Ligand SMILES: CC(=O)SCCNC(=O)CCNC(=O)[C@H](O)C(C)(C)COP(=O)(O)OP(=O)(O)OC[C@H]1O[C@@H](n2cnc3c(N)ncnc32)[C@H](O)[C@@H]1OP(=O)(O)O
């Protein structure tokens with residue numbers, strides 16, 4: 502049956518379909534502002550460069566949940582709550598130990614976050630007085646899920662979370678089983694800041710759509726993880742690293758220009774390039790580029806940075822397309838020793854702050870999200886009994 506029959510919505514009068522909802526403004530938000538022409542990104546009033554220079558991930562969480570920076574006491578209190586909420590319920594650890602070691606880390610993370618709702622004292626109840634506590638509980642536990650699965654699949658013991666230190670420090674500690682150096686912690690913290698929030702991207706839209714049915718925050722984050730996982734969205738960071746590793750098979754003299762042109766000739770999309778909103782260099786990619794360059798010198802992976810730049814220049818000259826956040830984050834994570842298939846999980850560890858901030862914003866001014874589809878199938882067909890089809 503046509504979508505329009507009961508409401509008088511006449512598809513003949515609406516011949517234009519906006520594929521991908523390009524340019525459609527469906528919400529107002531105080532969470533972030535993107536100027537796609539200038540390449541500017543603001544989280545709740547603060548330029549991304551200002552936050553990169555000054556903030557910690559925990560301060561950014563507070564900012565996205567409260568639309569203002571915390572004072573010293575509020576920041577200490579949030580840090581304490583995040584630490585207290587790190588421990589994973591035993592059934593989640595049991596699931597991680599029992600699941601297939603070859604499972605996709607993002608799939609394991611999605612399932613574990615969904616399970617978390619059952620062990621939350623609030624059972625994920627949709628109640629605005631409970632939302633910030635739920636956001637803290639989910640944000641605090643995601644790093645432990647990622648680290649635990651990575652250790653289990655490598656036949657290593659799960660490392661219990663620390664009762665101190667930042668989210669970035671504790672994550673690297675749980676992943677590697679040893680305390681990270683200052684540089685690795687700072688790099689991880691900066692990556693968490695840069696990935697925290699980005700307007701109405703596909704995963705945040707998914708989160709708000711689930712929130713708008715008055716479902717619950719765990720369902721919304723689970724759905725958002727599913728959306729982020731795809732290679733056209735957050736999954737692109739893993740795809741970038743796999744592409745560079747494929748190129749590295751050519752040896753140190755690999756030709757990244759020819760490699761890129763070949764992909765373009767085959768009409769392949771190059772991961773880490775292009776963006777629905779930015780028509781210029783993504784400001785996060787610029788910050789990550791500097792980090793990638795510095796780390797490539799420190800770790801002796803200079804060829805990865807050189808190939809990245811060759812790809813970037815080729816994309817610019819051939820297609821006039823700039824890199825997005827996923828392009829240089831890949832080599833940054835690689836330089837600090839993280840396995841490529843965990844990159845999108847790390848993105849999740851950060852973006853959960855933005856998702857949950859949007860969840861609270863949606864709930865405070867809610868309306869069901871329900872667009873239309875143009876029916877293009879047949880109508881009023883005669884019924885044919887099964888034996889005659
Ligand atoms: C965190 C994030 O989600 S950032 C984005 C991460 N995703 C990626 O890096 C995957 C690669 N990029 C892409 O697939 C796209 O640029 C997207 C999905 C990010 C944006 O898609 P859209 O806004 O729908 O742009 P669309 O796909 O229509 O591209 C417009 C044109 O640029 C081309 N183009 C866009 N990105 C790329 C790319 N990465 N490589 C090659 N060509 C590209 C398209 O082929 C298209 O060309 P055409 O008009 O000649 O057909």
Ligand SMILES: O=C([O-])CC(=O)C(=O)O
Nearest residue numbers: 698699701702703777826
């Ligand atoms: O905004 C988008 O569409 C994708 C993106 O860069 C992000 O989610 O960080």
